Amino acid sequence: MSKDAVKVGTQTDLIKQQADYFQRKLYQFVQPLTQQLDQVLDRRLVTTFSALLSCIIRFRHNSLGLLLSELGGKLLGEAQAPAGTKRISNLLRSKNWNHSLIEEFLLAKAQQVAHQLQQQNQVGVLLWDESVIEKPESIRSEGLCAVRSSKAKRLKRIKPGFFNPPGGHPVHVPGFEWMGLLLAGLKIHPCVAFFRWYTTRGEYAQDRLTLQANLLEQAVNAFGRGLWHVFDRGYAGKRWLGVLISQAVPFVVRWPKRYQLIDEKGLRNAWKIARGKPARVRRQVWDAHHQQWRRSGALALPVTHPDYPEQALWLVVCRLGKGKEPWYLFANQSAL
Known part of the structure; x- marks a missing residue:
């Protein structure tokens, strides 16, 4: 047997071992759910549910939408695609679960x-x-x-x-x-x-x-209220901020630099409030996108929002190094 054939066989065995490992992990994860389904559904529908999850994870990706008929073919094989489609349909249409x-x-x-x-x-x-x-x-x-x-x-x-x-x-x-x-x-x-x-x-x-x-x-x-709630810039706004304050949860919102806040000098853009102020914390941070370490700094500044002047808030500025746009984070607690 040639070296190339041995190498291909080894890679095939490795892929099969990895597939078997993730298959076991999937079944371990959904086992409590399948036990609940056993109490309300026929055993054949529960088996279809487990197999359907595996099919979706294996074959669903951006360029393959997987129609119901295609999923039926993956479930029982292309020769029995109509039977597989019917099984999936029976599972989805069952009134015994939702x-x-x-x-x-x-x-x-x-x-x-x-x-x-x-x-x-x-x-x-x-x-x-x-x-x-x-x-x-x-x-x-x-x-x-x-x-x-x-x-x-x-x-x-x-x-x-x-x-x-x-x-x-x-x-x-x-x-x-x-x-x-x-x-x-x-x-x-x-x-x-x-x-x-x-x-x-x-x-x-x-x-x-x-x-x-x-x-x-x-x-x-x-x-409870012990977990931090983290939001991207799409959540930055006075209406959502009012909901967060009323629920009294710790939160961090990535804040657009042009949005205005109030500091000791009055109402200003977030980037102007942080301009010229030195970082209080410096450390090495791993940049996963560029696969390198960056020397970064951060500082926290007390501010208020013009619509909620009675609420003490913080503007946390994360400077990611030369050539990188700083991150402006708006929070109701400071960890610095």
Whole structure:
């Protein structure tokens, strides 16, 4: 046998071992959920549920949407695709269960992790994230709304050697909105605590701020007020800030530098408040994007918001080194 054949055989064995490992991890993860499903569903539907999860993880990616008929073929083989499709349809149409079982399962997992973090005296954070699922070829599906296309945004980027990409306003296509809360810590993998699919049009339309406020209230009821809530710049605004202050949770919002805050010199842009002030903390930070260490600094400045002057807040400025735009973080507590 040639060396190349031996090498290919070794790589194949390694891939099979890795696949078997992740298959076992998947079944271990969903075992409590399948035990709950056993109490309300036929055993054949529970088996279909477990196999369907494996198929979605193995075959679903950006360029393969996996229609129901395609999933049926992956489930039982292409020769028995109609039978596989029927099994999936029976699972989804069953009136003996609904999405609340999955939501309760994920929340229970997250509460276990939060309890472990508390026992180990580690800081836990709830990362607020939003995304969309694009259905650019759909027009009549129930609940569709206009979502901003990230794929179109990537295609419009300027690439070396090419020029004049299409400009104009962001491209919007039919799709669905998604909002989720991920529980994370310094030494654990993030896990989903809450998630919601929603639309902004039609009979099932939901207001984004109302949905956010409901999720925040549910998070407080489930985890208390000991976890930090972390938000990107899309959450920066007086309405959402008022909801956070009313719930009295520790929070960090990435703040746009042009947004105004009040310091000892009055109402100014965030970047002007931090201009010329030296960092109080300096350390090496790993830049995962450029795969290198950076000498970075940070400082915290007491400020207030013009709409909530009675609330003591902090502007935390993270300077990531030469050539990098500073991060401006708005928080109601300072760790510096």
